[in-house]
Amino acid sequence: MATRKQRISFAIKRFKGFWNQFKKSKRGLMGLAIIIFFSIIATFAPLIAPYKPIEPVIPRDEYPGIPSLGIKIAHQLCKPFWYKYLPWIRRGIDEITESFYFYGYFQSGMPFIHFIHENIFSPEIELEKIQATSNYMNVSRKISELKEIKVVLPDGTQQISSIAEWRLRGTREIESTVNPRSLIQLYPNYTKFEVTYTSGVDLVENMKIVKDHKFTTSRSFSEEWTWYSNKMNLENVINVEYDDEHGYVSGKSEDRGCITVTYNAAEDTIPSEDVNVTILREFTYPYYESPQDLFMHAMVNNTGPSPVKVQFMLIREDKKFILAGKEINNSRRYESFYLMAVNKTTLDSIFAAPKTYKFALLITIPAGGNTTIIHLDYVDCLLYGNIFGWLGTDNLKPFPSDIFSTLVYGSRVSLIVGLLTAIFSTIIGLFLGLISGYVGGIVDEGIMRFTDLLMVLPTLPLFIVLTVSMRTVSGYMSMWNIIIILTLFGWMGFARSVRSMVLSLRERAFVEAAKAAGAGRFHIINRHILPNVMALVYVTLAMSVPSAIVVEASLSWLGLGDPRLASWGKILYDFNSSGVVTTKGLLDYWFWVFPACVSIALLAAAFVLVGYALDEILNPKLRERR
Amino acid sequence: MGLKAYIAKRLVYTAVLIWAIITLNFLIFSALPGNPIEAYISRVGRLDPRYYAILAEHFGLNKPLHEKYFLTLKNLLTFDFGFSVRYNAPIIDIITKERLPNTLLLMGLAEVITIIVGMLIGVIVAYKRGGILDTATVTASLITFSVPIFFIGWILITIFCLYLQWLPTGGAYPRIWIRNPPSSIFEYIAGRIYHLILPTMALVIFSVGGWILLTRACILETITEDYVITARAKGLKERTVLYKHVLKNASLPLITNVALAFAGIVSGAMITETLFNYQGMGRLTYDAIFMAGGGSDIPLLQAIFYILALCVVVANFIADLIYGIIDPRVKYE
Numbered sequence: 007m008a009t010r011k012q013r014i015s016f017a018i019k020r021f022k023g024f025w026n027q028f029k030k031s032k033r034g035l036m037g038l039a040i041i042i043f044f045s046i047i048a049t050f051a052p053l054i055a056p057y058k059p060i061e062p063v064i065p066r067d068e069y070p071g072i073p074s075l076g077i078k079i080a081h082q083l084c085k086p087f088w089y090k091y092l093p094w095i096r097r098g099i100d101e102i103t104e105s106f107y108f109y110g111y112f113q114s115g116m117p118f119i120h121f122i123h124e125n126i127f128s129p130e131i132e133l134e135k136i137q138a139t140s141n142y143m144n145v146s147r148k149i150s151e152l153k154e155i156k157v158v159l160p161d162g163t164q165q166i167s168s169i170a171e172w173r174l175r176g177t178r179e180i181e182s183t184v185n186p187r188s189l190i191q192l193y194p195n196y197t198k199f200e201v202t203y204t205s206g207v208d209l210v211e212n213m214k215i216v217k218d219h220k221f222t223t224s225r226s227f228s229e230e231w232t233w234y235s236n237k238m239n240l241e242n243v244i245n246v247e248y249d250d251e252h253g254y255v256s257g258k259s260e261d262r263g264c265i266t267v268t269y270n271a272a273e274d275t276i277p278s279e280d281v282n283v284t285i286l287r288e289f290t291y292p293y294y295e296s297p298q299d300l301f302m303h304a305m306v307n308n309t310g311p312s313p314v315k316v317q318f319m320l321i322r323e324d325k326k327f328i329l330a331g332k333e334i335n336n337s338r339r340y341e342s343f344y345l346m347a348v349n350k351t352t353l354d355s356i357f358a359a360p361k362t363y364k365f366a367l368l369i370t371i372p373a374g375g376n377t378t379i380i381h382l383d384y385v386d387c388l389l390y391g392n393i394f395g396w397l398g399t400d401n402l403k404p405f406p407s408d409i410f411s412t413l414v415y416g417s418r419v420s421l422i423v424g425l426l427t428a429i430f431s432t433i434i435g436l437f438l439g440l441i442s443g444y445v446g447g448i449v450d451e452g453i454m455r456f457t458d459l460l461m462v463l464p465t466l467p468l469f470i471v472l473t474v475s476m477r478t479v480s481g482y483m484s485m486w487n488i489i490i491i492l493t494l495f496g497w498m499g500f501a502r503s504v505r506s507m508v509l510s511l512r513e514r515a516f517v518e519a520a521k522a523a524g525a526g527r528f529h530i531i532n533r534h535i536l537p538n539v540m541a542l543v544y545v546t547l548a549m550s551v552p553s554a555i556v557v558e559a560s561l562s563w564l565g566l567g568d569p570r571l572a573s574w575g576k577i578l579y580d581f582n583s584s585g586v587v588t589t590k591g592l593l594d595y596w597f598w599v600f601p602a603c604v605s606i607a608l609l610a611a612a613f614v615l616v617g618y619a620l621d622e623i624l625n626p627k628l629r630e631r632r
Numbered sequence: 633m634g635l636k637a638y639i640a641k642r643l644v645y646t647a648v649l650i651w652a653i654i655t656l657n658f659l660i661f662s663a664l665p666g667n668p669i670e671a672y673i674s675r676v677g678r679l680d681p682r683y684y685a686i687l688a689e690h691f692g693l694n695k696p697l698h699e700k701y702f703l704t705l706k707n708l709l710t711f712d713f714g715f716s717v718r719y720n721a722p723i724i725d726i727i728t729k730e731r732l733p734n735t736l737l738l739m740g741l742a743e744v745i746t747i748i749v750g751m752l753i754g755v756i757v758a759y760k761r762g763g764i765l766d767t768a769t770v771t772a773s774l775i776t777f778s779v780p781i782f783f784i785g786w787i788l789i790t791i792f793c794l795y796l797q798w799l800p801t802g803g804a805y806p807r808i809w810i811r812n813p814p815s816s817i818f819e820y821i822a823g824r825i826y827h828l829i830l831p832t833m834a835l836v837i838f839s840v841g842g843w844i845l846l847t848r849a850c851i852l853e854t855i856t857e858d859y860v861i862t863a864r865a866k867g868l869k870e871r872t873v874l875y876k877h878v879l880k881n882a883s884l885p886l887i888t889n890v891a892l893a894f895a896g897i898v899s900g901a902m903i904t905e906t907l908f909n910y911q912g913m914g915r916l917t918y919d920a921i922f923m924a925g926g927g928s929d930i931p932l933l934q935a936i937f938y939i940l941a942l943c944v945v946v947a948n949f950i951a952d953l954i955y956g957i958i959d960p961r962v963k964y965e
């Protein structure tokens with residue numbers, strides 16, 4: 007009997023010999039490198055991924071009082087941030103010309119007019135198509151500025167229409183200010199209107215307007231904010247200043263700072279007039295494209311006796327936009343005031359080109375001569391752009407996930423499912439194969455017929471049926487269900503190989519010798535047969551991981567995965583169910599799904615390559631042939 | 633054992649397989665704790681009590697377990713799968729009218745092309761083993777082996793539908809046929825082929841790698857046998873050795889694999905059909921998994937699974953028959 011030390015040194019020697027063999031296989035080394043790469047990513051996922059993989063949010067602590075867990079980190083369907091470094095992506099102002107054909111008629115005395123876009127127009131246009139078009143010119147891009155409208159009459163004469171005769175409906179529709187009746191008399195049918203307008207295209211990053219929205223230091227107020235009021239000319243009536251005592255305390259944060267608005271009614275000479283205070287922060291919006299979404303937030307504490315009105319405003323050089331308003335009563339505590347979403351049309355009409363804007367909070371204290379002190383804290387405005395993160399965002403609502411983070415965490419699921427399934431099914435296969443081969447007789451026959459049955463079944467339909475019925479029973483799908491199912495139906499091929507190997511091994515001379523020496527069944531299997539089967543075990547372990555990974559991804563792709571678990575299959579499912587594939591396709595959103603697919607293929611292929619290399623080393627017959 | 637006895641034995645074996653599949657069906661859907669069928673019936677019953685009565689009778693809802701088992705046995709053997717609430721038609725009609733022929737067409741086409749292309753490349757590669765071509769092909773096959781089929785499909789859609797705009801993104805036939813059916817048989821065939829190209833291509837790319845590897849392995853296995861060396865030593869032409877001595881013997885295990893590959897292609901077809909919106913069994917499955925209003929159409933799933941398993945069993949049986957006819961050992965053993 008060898009001592010423990012000898013045994014260890016023998017094992018090390020054997021491993022070294024094996025490693026020397028393995029080193030020669032380029033495929034094997036490549037596979038091993040890929041597996042190690044993904045294992046590192048899976049292990050350090052929380053350090054690598056910048057956000058939570060599922061429903062990432064800017065936590066509620068940052069913006070207290072909002073109804074959900076937090077607010078979205080970015081808008082849906084963002085492109086990766088490095089798109090802005092790609093020179094072929096167009097940015098800036100485009101001048102676009104589109105043509106519309108005019109068609110007007112009277113029906114029971116009522117005038118009907120249509121502007122038919124050139125793309126759908128043909129001289130023999132069918133009436134049903136005409137009805138589908140609209141009585142305004144619906145251009146294909148957002149209008150930044152309307153440049154010119156040229157009228158081409160059917161006889162070929164051209165004239166320039168005055169811009170004043172047209173107005174914008176929203177941001178993509180141009181409507182005539184002339185009434186329809188005179189329009190029909192003015193222009194014959196099939197008059198062509200050539201519209202020239204400019205439209206901005208840009209990649210917009212997320213913008214946080216207020217740097218220190220919790221007002222932690224007095225500088226955060228003095229450097230960023232300005233204010234004015236309608237009673238500024240009166241001394242000591244209204245004052246806005248930094249206050250380091252009355253701030254809102256959110257969760258564990260220790261900051262006490264806030265803005266305090268003081269209205270001193272005693273000094274007011276015209277108490278019958280409302281007091282308006284506008285607190286504003288200037289910022290530059292550098293993009294041609296408007297933001298995708300907007301979030302505004304403030305915590306307001308009104309200590310005065312009467313309710314005050316607070317409004318969010320965006321002030322452009324030429325216009326003020328009031329976006330939301332709320333009455334805040336005196337409740338002796340902070341109340342939240344927020345604006346969660348603004349539709350794109352509104353944003354398009356506010357942000358058209360690079361300009362300077364002001365984010366403003368308008369506070370109206372009603373007339374009545376009551377001295378009022380208002381505290382403001384957590385005042386912020388977020389503008390959501392259309393680029394974000396390393397791989398953009400998906401389309402989930404309300405919280406789109408950062409695709410890169412999901413991808414990083416997804417390596418965990420794939421590795422766990424692949425490895426556990428391989429280990430469990432190999433153990434089952436080994437066990438049944440050994441029993442079947444060594445015991446023989448009716449046990450062998452039974453196990454083998456059962457194996458045949460399971461091998462005949464079409465796998466994916468079977469898995470679908472099983473996952474669906476498990477889902478129906480338990481109400482949800484989990485990763486473990488998939489592991490169990492894959493294990494239960496993944497051992498057959500291996501059991502067969504083991505059995506045939508055992509059948510030939512047990513007739514060998516060394517087994518006979520062991521029998522003659524009085525060794526028991528267990529001893530013979532454990533000491534003489536198992537070591538000879540182990541080579542096959544290693545190969546099978548490596549070779550059965552890929553199919554598990556791919557099947558898990560396929561099931562998730564079909565929507566049978568765990569929706570709360572960040573996996574590569576979930577990325578694929580979200581992409582597939584978003585419908586992007588048949589409209590814009592991989593060309594526009596390749597970064598969403600390409601990395602996940604490549605990761606699945608790479609990881610699966612890596613295990614195949616390692617298995618192949620192991621097979622070559624451990625299976626001498628194969629080696630001879632080369 | 634003669635050929636007749638061999639066929640008889642396979643027949644009995646096939647019958648046992650079918651019985652086992654039915655039993656498995658019963659286990660998954662009716663006998664295991666939770667009982668999906670019962671859950672389904674009670675859910676449908678809440679929506680419409682009339683269906684509850686029909687379904688409860690068909691599946692023997694309140695009967696003891698053994699009676700339920702015999703009912704399942706009878707239902708599945710007579711292809712009486714019950715009534716689909718969603719399609720408002722007997723399930724067997726939904727499957728046989730359009731879905732199953734579509735799927736068999738797609739799978740058959742894909743399998744034939746796969747086998748021809750795979751064996752051709754496999755033979756060439758095995759013959760020139762060790763070269764750059766061999767290494768490249770083997771590596772490429774190993775990789776396509778592990779690429780999920782929907783990825784292949786997406787790439788094909790992007791190239792051929794969105795970029796080149798040559799082929800339709802989905803469907804089994806032109807959508808316009810719903811209103812005005814094709815006038816001539818040629819138009820019909822052309823329309824079908826036009827819509828078959830992409831799904832078939834995806835399936836072939838997905839499964840051809842396995843065939844290349846298998847053919848290569850089988851040929852390498854025989855090429856090192858003694859009788860091949862003898863044939864070469866006799867001075868036979870290399871081509872004669874390859875076709876008469878190597879290929880003939882290597883083809884036997886390949887034939888067994890035709891049936892197994894069929895089972896694999898069923899899995900591939902499920903996903904391909906879903907992706908390309910091809911009105912076959914795969915698409916039907918996908919629609920059955922996600923019913924409007926949540927939950928899954930369990931009876932339909934049961935029928936689909938049973939029919940697909942049956943197809944594979946039949947394919948196996950046919951492969952066994954061909955094997956018996958080709959392999960001389962079966963006749964003389």
